[in-house]
Amino acid sequence: MSADDHIAEPLPLDAWHRARGARMVPFAGYAMPIQYEGIIAEHSWTRAHAGLFDVSHMGQLTLSGEGLDDALEALLPADVKSLGLGRMRYSLLLNDDGGIIDDLMLCRWPDKIYMVVNGAVKAGDIAHLRAHLPSAITLTHMTERALLALQGPEAFAALERVTTGRWPLSALTFMMGGPYEIDGIDAFITRSGYTGEDGFEISVDASQVEKVADLLCAQPEVKPIGLGARDSLRLEAGLPLYGHDLDTNTDPVSADLAFAISRRRRTEGGFPGAGLILKRLTEGAPTRRIGLAIEGRLPAREGAEIFAGDIRVGTVTSGGFAPTVGAPIAMGYVDAAHSALGTGLEIEVRGKRLAATVAPMPFVPHHYVRKGAA
Amino acid sequence: MTTYFTQDHEWISVEGGSATVGITDYAQAQLGDVVFVEVPPAGTEVAKGKEAAVVESVKAASDVYAPVSGTVTQANSELEADPSLVNTSPEESGWFFKLTLSNPAELEGLMDETAYKAFVAGL
Numbered sequence: 001m002s003a004d005d006h007i008a009e010p011l012p013l014d015a016w017h018r019a020r021g022a023r024m025v026p027f028a029g030y031a032m033p034i035q036y037e038g039i040i041a042e043h044s045w046t047r048a049h050a051g052l053f054d055v056s057h058m059g060q061l062t063l064s065g066e067g068l069d070d071a072l073e074a075l076l077p078a079d080v081k082s083l084g085l086g087r088m089r090y091s092l093l094l095n096d097d098g099g100i101i102d103d104l105m106l107c108r109w110p111d112k113i114y115m116v117v118n119g120a121v122k123a124g125d126i127a128h129l130r131a132h133l134p135s136a137i138t139l140t141h142m143t144e145r146a147l148l149a150l151q152g153p154e155a156f157a158a159l160e161r162v163t164t165g166r167w168p169l170s171a172l173t174f175m176m177g178g179p180y181e182i183d184g185i186d187a188f189i190t191r192s193g194y195t196g197e198d199g200f201e202i203s204v205d206a207s208q209v210e211k212v213a214d215l216l217c218a219q220p221e222v223k224p225i226g227l228g229a230r231d232s233l234r235l236e237a238g239l240p241l242y243g244h245d246l247d248t249n250t251d252p253v254s255a256d257l258a259f260a261i262s263r264r265r266r267t268e269g270g271f272p273g274a275g276l277i278l279k280r281l282t283e284g285a286p287t288r289r290i291g292l293a294i295e296g297r298l299p300a301r302e303g304a305e306i307f308a309g310d311i312r313v314g315t316v317t318s319g320g321f322a323p324t325v326g327a328p329i330a331m332g333y334v335d336a337a338h339s340a341l342g343t344g345l346e347i348e349v350r351g352k353r354l355a356a357t358v359a360p361m362p363f364v365p366h367h368y369v370r371k372g373a374a
Numbered sequence: 375m376t377t378y379f380t381q382d383h384e385w386i387s388v389e390g391g392s393a394t395v396g397i398t399d400y401a402q403a404q405l406g407d408v409v410f411v412e413v414p415p416a417g418t419e420v421a422k423g424k425e426a427a428v429v430e431s432v433k434a435a436s437d438v439y440a441p442v443s444g445t446v447t448q449a450n451s452e453l454e455a456d457p458s459l460v461n462t463s464p465e466e467s468g469w470f471f472k473l474t475l476s477n478p479a480e481l482e483g484l485m486d487e488t489a490y491k492a493f494v495a496g497l
Contacts, residue, residue, distance in 0.1 A: 039432040040407040228406070228433055297410045297457070299430055321409035321432050328409075350412070350428065 008032075011056045012146045012206040016213055020224055028057045028119035032227055039228035043323040046195060046233060047364075050152035051225030052216050059122030060145045060203060061115040063129075065137040068113060072106075075132055077252065077271040079262030083108045088175040088190055092252055092260050093117075093125060098273025098280075099248035100255065101128055103240070107177045107190060114177075114188070116147070116201070118242045146209035151199030151233070153367060154221035159200055162215050163189070174198075174368040182212050195230070196237025196366045235329065236322050238291055238361025244302055245289060245317040245331055253280035254333065256289040256361075287314065288339035291361035292330040292347065294354050297321075299328040300347040306334055307346045307353070313338045316347060324364045330356070378441065378481055379490035385465060386441040388481065396469040397429065397438060397460065400494050405431040408460040413449035413471050420444060420473065422480050427470050429460060442480040444473035 008026035017024065022033030033054065035042060045051055063072065069080045078091035085108050093101040102125050107114045117125045122141075129139055150159055160169045165180035169189070172178060177190030185208045193199035204212050216222050231241070240246050246255055251273065258281060265271060269278060294300055299320050306314035319330030330347065338345060341360055346353040377387045383401035387394045402408065410430035420426040420440035427438040449471045453459060459468040475481075485493060 034433070035406060038407050043432075232432060297454075298412070299410060299435075301435065321430070323432070 042229035057119030378484035
């Protein structure tokens with residue numbers, strides 16, 4: 001469609017998306033499906049049934065070698081040592097100033113750590129890891145792997161029907177992963193995702209991904225869903241998007257991601273930027289990532305300025321119409337003094353002031369299936 | 375009544391010295407789900423090729439340009455309550471605004487339906 005299409009690399013499912021009527025756009029250097037039948041319909045389908053997302057642009061890495069846990073703990077604030085086999089943890093790659101280089105997922109494999117990083121910054125992440133990890137650590141970028149996300153309340157039913165393994169799929173609860181087979185194809189499945197719904201991420205060899213996608217979409221609960229709905233779903237779930245809501249100028253405390261700093265690391269420190277981050281944990285950060293509920297129907301988008309009276313107090317970092325909420329919502333950073341829930345603020349859009357209120361996130365409740373839950 | 379089209383995918387339906395403006399079916403399909411439309415109030419002076427309205431889809435805000443210069447006489451108030459009319463009926467109920475033309479000669483550079491269809495087919 002646009003000239004950019006030609007410089008965007010195809011992903012393994014490129015032809016599969018096009019055959020299903022996807023509109024392809026350049027994203028993170030790849031041609032990716034932004035929508036099939038329409039963003040609102042796809043968003044609503046995922047909240048009610050199950051949506052299949054191609055997230056093969058994301059970087060899938062493995063790390064192994066003597067002293068791996070210590071080496072990783074020197075680069076991120078997670079308690080890697082306590083991460084048991086098949087357990088996952090959300091973490092952040094940090095620079096020396098405590099700025100966020102990327103947000104990522106870690107999962108313990110036998111003798112390895114499996115890491116999933118954002119597609120748009122994966123080359124920088126890999127360079128950073130290679131530059132900072134000791135030579136005993138081997139980093140492998142699994143470029144031959146594709147990654148699918150199956151998300152929604154019916155994701156479990158659809159995936160269980162086509163999955164076999166040593167353990168039933170129900171053995172996985174939120175933030176766990178394990179090896180399974182889908183129609184005889186090896187798949188590493190985690191119960192995770194970025195929509196706020198129950199769901200799974202499925203890593204398979206790129207040569208097999210079309211078969212897996214076909215089989216999943218043949219289930220009555222499942223439709224393919226584009227990037228557009230992925231963005232509106234994660235926004236409603238209050239989940240920050242790297243490059244928009246997070247970057248090297250934001251630290252974990254300002255970004256409201258203090259949960260990613262594990263308890264042991266809070267006392268021991270020893271991660272990049274620990275001095276500043278631990279100080280902000282006790283004293284508070286000068287700016288905070290907040291959610292904003294907006295009055296009326298006009299969306300406020302990334303870059304819109306936030307005001308308290310005449311004083312500019314912040315900037316919107318993500319915003320748009322929220323299909324499940326039925327109104328525009330936004331995420332942004334404001335001065336801490338204006339970050340309390342319920343604070344009335346204004347957002348400027350094309351010279352108009354929109355009334356907005358600091359709102360709790362998520363905007364739509366999470367439906368994760370946690371261990372021990374009925 | 376004669377309908378003309380622009381390369382920016384607006385349509386303008388002219389009857390005498392007044393006209394109705396909207397966006398084409400092709401444009402609405404490209405935009406996707408429309409969630410908000412900002413139309414110029416009556417009395418607004420619009421200039422050919424300049425921003426006259428804004429249409430917000432789930433994805434992004436897009437400008438709508440005035441196909442010709444003139445003075446807005448009426449905005450489609452139904453779009454406020456139901457912006458999705460732009461998707462379901464772009465060339466009828468989903469019209470944006472009506473205007474009186476200040477320079478009807480500006481119509482000469484616009485496409486007729488056949489030319490517009492050929493233009494879209496080439497995109």
